[in-house]
Amino acid sequence: MTALQPQTVPVPVLDVDLEFLDIVTEWDVDTTFHHWRPGIVVPPTFRPAISPRVIALANQKGGVGKTITALELAMAYAARGLRVRLIDADPQKAALSAWLKETCYPADAKDRRTLRDVFFGEATLRETTYPTVYQGLYLVPSDPSLGDVENATPQQVFSPESLLRDALRADTEDWDITIIDSGPNLGKLTVAALVASDDVAIAVQDGGLEVVGTGSVVTTIKTVRKRMNPSLQVRAVFFTDFKKDSLHRRIGREMNKAFPDALIVPCRESTQAGWASLGKRPLRMHTPNEKPTLDYDRAADLLVAPKQKVS
Numbered sequence: 001m002t003a004l005q006p007q008t009v010p011v012p013v014l015d016v017d018l019e020f021l022d023i024v025t026e027w028d029v030d031t032t033f034h035h036w037r038p039g040i041v042v043p044p045t046f047r048p049a050i051s052p053r054v055i056a057l058a059n060q061k062g063g064v065g066k067t068i069t070a071l072e073l074a075m076a077y078a079a080r081g082l083r084v085r086l087i088d089a090d091p092q093k094a095a096l097s098a099w100l101k102e103t104c105y106p107a108d109a110k111d112r113r114t115l116r117d118v119f120f121g122e123a124t125l126r127e128t129t130y131p132t133v134y135q136g137l138y139l140v141p142s143d144p145s146l147g148d149v150e151n152a153t154p155q156q157v158f159s160p161e162s163l164l165r166d167a168l169r170a171d172t173e174d175w176d177i178t179i180i181d182s183g184p185n186l187g188k189l190t191v192a193a194l195v196a197s198d199d200v201a202i203a204v205q206d207g208g209l210e211v212v213g214t215g216s217v218v219t220t221i222k223t224v225r226k227r228m229n230p231s232l233q234v235r236a237v238f239f240t241d242f243k244k245d246s247l248h249r250r251i252g253r254e255m256n257k258a259f260p261d262a263l264i265v266p267c268r269e270s271t272q273a274g275w276a277s278l279g280k281r282p283l284r285m286h287t288p289n290e291k292p293t294l295d296y297d298r299a300a301d302l303l304v305a306p307k308q309k310v311s
């Protein structure tokens, strides 16, 4: 199968037509809409974290761009020569593992262990980490049986909330970036992802405001911070399928108010995003130089700087 040939991950080629987003400290909602240009909001105090770093994607809602953001960020770091592990903590059939299914070794998914085996104590995280055809990108797959974690007894899965964190700590291999994609709920798997992470990145679309308020992912993040992971931070909000219109401008501004210390990243709309997912390839491999790829690349550089290797 030709899909299983190793492939290097390209950094997009700069092209004058693919205008970069400006870097701004907040979105201006007062200038007339016609003159307004969206930009990536970088708060004045914001500094890139130094790798290694564990980043969870979260939002209690589905269809808001968590999975595409997890994958494209991971590809951006792989393109920069970093060693990246993607952990699929979403049991849904259409999750990240389905997207990468045909690009992972061993070729037959039946021969792979999954994150479920880690939770049930049947495998280590290292044993469930598989290389993909994309140089530098590794996947810990899931399948629908991962959902068993939500209803498991303590005899089956002991302390699921801290299990992923402990599994990451137990792995002595060097990873520059670990990205955990979570499902559209706030159950044990999402909490486990938040407990295991240094940073949270929230993905939103034009319903944006659902992430703040009672019962939202922000409430869960606050509880996780208080009880289990005091250094957890919301470091970025990815506004996916972003269109330049007044609704998106307004919601971006509200996100900036709700998360004043986080990057606000508009990931510009591209019909190719849907095609890439149907074609089961990351966007930058499906269509080179799409606008969202540039947006993810810039955000990746702002979020994490690679640790300088001592030569």
Ligand SMILES: Nc1ncnc2c1ncn2[C@@H]1O[C@H](COP(=O)(O)OP(=O)(O)O)[C@@H](O)[C@H]1O
Residues within 6 Å of the ligand: 061, 062, 063, 064, 065, 066, 067, 068, 069, 184, 203, 240, 241, 242, 267, 268, 269, 270, 271, 273, 274, 275, 277, 292
């Ligand atoms: N930049 C973009 N332009 C157009 N569509 C996008 C963009 N980013 C995401 N989408 C679309 O949003 C939908 C949801 O994305 P997905 O990552 O699967 O969300 P989630 O993981 O939160 O359920 C997909 O159909 C995807 O193609």
Ligand SMILES: [Mg+2]
Residues within 6 Å of the ligand: 063, 066, 067, 068, 090, 095, 096, 182, 183
């Ligand atoms: Mg998803």
